[in-house]
Amino acid sequence: MKIATWNVNSLKVRLPHLLQWLDTNPVDVLCIQETKLTDDKFPLAEINAAGYEVAFSGQKTYNGVAILSRLPIGDVVRNNPHYPDEQQRLLAATIGGVRFICAYVPNGQAVGSDKYAYKLAWLAALQEWVRAEMAAHPQFAILGDYNIAPEDRDVHDPAEWAGQIHCSEPEREALRALFGQGLADAFRLFEQPEKQYSWWDYRQMAFRRNRGLRIDHILLSPALAQRCTACTIDRETRKWEQPSDHAPVVATLD
DNA sequence: ATGGCAATAGAGTATTGA
Numbered sequence: 001m002k003i004a005t006w007n008v009n010s011l012k013v014r015l016p017h018l019l020q021w022l023d024t025n026p027v028d029v030l031c032i033q034e035t036k037l038t039d040d041k042f043p044l045a046e047i048n049a050a051g052y053e054v055a056f057s058g059q060k061t062y063n064g065v066a067i068l069s070r071l072p073i074g075d076v077v078r079n080n081p082h083y084p085d086e087q088q089r090l091l092a093a094t095i096g097g098v099r100f101i102c103a104y105v106p107n108g109q110a111v112g113s114d115k116y117a118y119k120l121a122w123l124a125a126l127q128e129w130v131r132a133e134m135a136a137h138p139q140f141a142i143l144g145d146y147n148i149a150p151e152d153r154d155v156h157d158p159a160e161w162a163g164q165i166h167c168s169e170p171e172r173e174a175l176r177a178l179f180g181q182g183l184a185d186a187f188r189l190f191e192q193p194e195k196q197y198s199w200w201d202y203r204q205m206a207f208r209r210n211r212g213l214r215i216d217h218i219l220l221s222p223a224l225a226q227r228c229t230a231c232t233i234d235r236e237t238r239k240w241e242q243p244s245d246h247a248p249v250v251a252t253l254d
Numbered sequence: 255a256t257g258g259c260a261a262t263a264g265a266g267t268a269t270t271g272a
Contacts, residue, residue, distance in 0.1 A: 013260090060262090166272065244261080246272095
């Protein structure tokens with residue numbers, strides 16, 4: 001089973017890229033974020049035609065998440081039952097005996113801002129939901145855009161980013177709290193090349209200079225981590241015309 | 255220190271992202 005996560009930054013704009021990527025990367029499950037589409041505008045027919053079932057939860061302009069699957073999708077839950085939220089950032093589903101959560105963690109904008117407080121409160125509530133879901137489903141994975149670089153080695157210039165949004169200690173602590181529940185960062189289960197990132201700013205030729213952050217993650221429960229044989233970031237999509245600023249992250253499970 | 259690029263909403267420019 002291959003599973004993946006990708007922040008597409010507007011599914012309306014990126015649908016051709018999504019279909020092209022799935023054509024050459026026919027993963028079994030793909031979690032996408034920032035669809036930015038209300039549900040009535042979701043391109044259901046096109047995705048079904050590509051061989052995927054899909055669950056989605058969207059809104060106008062911002063946020064929006066979806067789970068695409070080649071296998072039947074069951075027990076879909078929108079949002080965190082422990083945290084009422086108008087923003088559509090979370091979607092859970094059971095596929096092939098695995099419980100999945102697709103997550104779009106708030107950006108946080110700037111340390112100390114209202115949006116930063118929302119990010120930390122949202123993450124604290126997520127931890128409670130994850131605890132419950134993991135207890136009920138030993139085969140558990142949470143994939144998405146976390147908007148947090150776990151360590152300095154996940155940052156192109158740690159000095160420039162020190163204490164900044166995506167790298168601040170409270171954010172990293174929130175991520176470590178998830179690791180503390182037994183979740184493993186699939187990417188770090190394996191030997192990896194240095195300077196591997198999943199997001200690059202559109203400005204200042206950041207991609208060509210590899211000035212990026214690794215903020216998109218696949219976290220696996222112990223039972224799933226045991227099944228994981230590879231995890232990679234696919235930089236190719238970022239070279240395409242009019243790309244998303246994020247790259248897909250892919251994990252292989254036995 | 256600020257904006258730089260992109261997407262959206264909506265008709266010039268503001269907001270948000272990361």
